[in-house]
Amino acid sequence: MAGVYQVAMGFFQVGFVSVYLSDALLSGFVTGASFTVLTSQAKYLLGLSLPRSGGVGSLITTWIHIFRNIHKTNICDLITSLLCLLVLLPTKELNERFKSKLKAPIPTELIVVVAATLASHFGKLNEKYNTSVAGHIPTGFMPPKAPDWNLIPNVATDAIAMSIIGFAITVSLSEMFAKKHGYTVRANQEIAALAKTLVKESTGCQTQLSSVVTALVLLLVLLVIAPLFYSLQKSVLGVITIVNLRGALCKFKDLPKMWKVSRMDTVIWFVTMLSTALISTEIGLLIGVCFSMFCVILRTQKPESSLLGLVEESEIFESTSAYKNLQANPGIKIFRFVAPLYYINKECFKSALYKKTLNPILVKAAQKKAAKRKIKKETVTVSGIQDEVSVKLSHDPLELHTIVIDCSAIQFLDTAGIHTLKEVRRDYEAIGIQVLLAQCNPSVKDSLVRGEYCKKEDESFFYSVHEAIAFAEECQNQKGICFPNGLSLSSDQLDK
Structure with a gap:
């Protein structure tokens, strides 16, 4: 339903709302959303089985559950996570530093996934240490069927809100990466998923051909090789996702420079980032936009x-x-x-x-x-002539x-x-x-x-x-x- 609304928004050319998303707001929103994604993957790094938290304050609730169950950490999953981090972080930095000299980036994620799957399968980590693995992955596609139209009145209102938030996320990510890589975007036709876009950008994808490759690989996985990943530890997938968030998390290094240039933009960044991370991505974006507009009013209230x-x-x-x-x-x-x-x-x-x-x-x-005072007159007599001043x-x-x-x-x-x-x-x-x-x-x-x-x-x-x-x-x-x-x-x- 939300997808239908997003298509309608594109048809009616409502992309003009993107002008209300400033660079500071977009950067703060992406960083805050990155904390949310990181939090959702943290339990896999520790091998914990926790209830899924959603809605307002999900980040805080999730970390409370993590610390309450920290004593149940699976040591094997933790060691696997640390080993993957030690491999992925340096190679990511090498890819970034020498990308102009490399014809293609080193496919570290693929190598890690294959190696970790083989190690887990032949080492029988799930049987010996009760590690959390991907498990059975069904192959093929579900047969298409018409939606239940009776549910539309119940989901229509939520779908409108989801479409607006989804549109804002799409525009924010598109404009952030457009600025980074030096191209322009059209707000009425861009589409980007939060986690997938961050992962693709960090792995060096630059054209839409990457989506074709991704689709073909997914098709191959769904139809043929999905069962081969039965033994892949979930902690490996969590580490890959977190490592690819490092670009958004490194925005903290830019704060001193931003503070020198504009303190107001820095405050907007912090408000958007904190509200997105601590409350929710939807409400956080709304708070960021409202606060940014309030700052514009403040700037014009007492101008130079x-x-x-x-x-x-x-x-x-x-x-x-x-x-x-x-x-x-x-x-x-x-x-x-x-x-x-x-x-x-x-x-x-x-x-x-x-x-x-x-x-x-x-x-x-x-x-x-x-004028109310009496006018004092000075009389001056000179040769019989009297002047009044x-x-x-x-x-x-x-x-x-x-x-x-x-x-x-x-x-x-x-x-x-x-x-x-x-x-x-x-x-x-x-x-x-x-x-x-x-x-x-x-x-x-x-x-x-x-x-x-x-x-x-x-x-x-x-x-x-x-x-x-x-x-x-x-x-x-x-x-x-x-x-x-x-x-x-x-x-x-x-x-x-």
């Missing part, structure tokens, strides 16, 4: 913001906190916000903007307090008169973001500071136009920061002298 300066002899503006010797424009502040502007981070946007420029609300409040004028050329918001790093806006920009512009204009928007992408510009940010499209939008600054300087030159409160008077008004 900075003031910009002009690179000498260019029209390029960069962060003044990241680069030195940048030129600042008198009376103009250039602010960059590196994230989408939406309901989650709107307050962060305003807070960062006010902190790096000035808070128009506090300035407006100060102006209102000053109520306000001292300031001709400081560094007085802030324009804020340019560099929107190049704002990917999109929602209604809350549009309202925030309107509010910011209104507050600044109330104290005589104009707000200009530069380098808006088409999506942001269309959102602002539809949101009626301005009456005319060309009023506040500029193709570049340099163009916005030129416009601001031209406006300031036309207006004349700037006052401390942001107001300005032309030369004609001053003469009056």
Whole structure:
């Protein structure tokens, strides 16, 4: 049933969900799943007969059973496991190190299986030491028959969940190995089994021809040679599976480097790995995806913001906190916000903007307090002429008169973001500071136009920061002298 759903998912092209599976998430998931596979094989290495554990917390339950029954360990199986490990691990490393020089990898697994089967058969290990062997393996194929359609209502819901998890496992494995070996995958057509894929990749399989060879060997085993493996110890098969998991388990060596590059990705890796291993592969993958999306929200909730300066002899503006010797424009502040502007981070946007420029609300409040005070008048008598001076004028050329918001790093806006920009512009204009928007992408510009940010499209939008600054300087030159409160008077008004 799950297979039917997976085929339907491929038919309806739902592979786009693979974009939500980050590299850190995929790596953590595969490592966690490897612990689950390793745990399932551990009992065979010790020759223990334990009840099968499934569902949530199966890894912990299995290890509890193992330690409770550790005194029942079959010494012969344990010795066989250790010998197989001593043979397989070095040869695997040799195959990996000299794979460019070897025409074909050394078939160590096949050699070990044949040798172990012969040793177990002629040494009569099962009769003498009660080792766990493969036992009777039936040959041939079961006759095909139609499924019991009465069971479909009972399994349909579980099959949907299994198909989604299976699809995610398929995509995660495919993308992990595609990245490792330098090719691309199509999420709508890839298929990969967890244990088989890990084993095949570690043995050097690179093309789909390996599946043909595998199918032919399985066919030969099922039809002819299956009874020959009657005496093969299960511990040998368990060791082969565990050894081929070493690639996924070696991901721990990459953690220090990952931590230096991105601490957030490292945390995602650990959360996904631990939840996959300790809870279950299905729930672990779901937790990893949800946590990864939560981390994306956190990153946009408090993004980077900075003031910009002009690179000498260019029209390029960069962060003044990241680069030195940048030129600042008198009376103009250039602010960059590196994230989408939406309901989650709107307050962060305003807070960062006010902190790096000035808070128009506090300035407006100060102006209102000053207006309530009585204006002290100084009377000066010179040659019978009396002048009343109520306000001292300031001709400081560094007085802030324009804020340019560099929107190049704002990917999109929602209604809350549009309202925030309107509010910011209104507050600044109330104290005589104009707000200009530069380098808006088409999506942001269309959102602002539809949101009626301005009456005319060309009023506040500029193709570049340099163009916005030129416009601001031209406006300031036309207006004349700037006052401390942001107001300005032309030369004609001053003469009056």
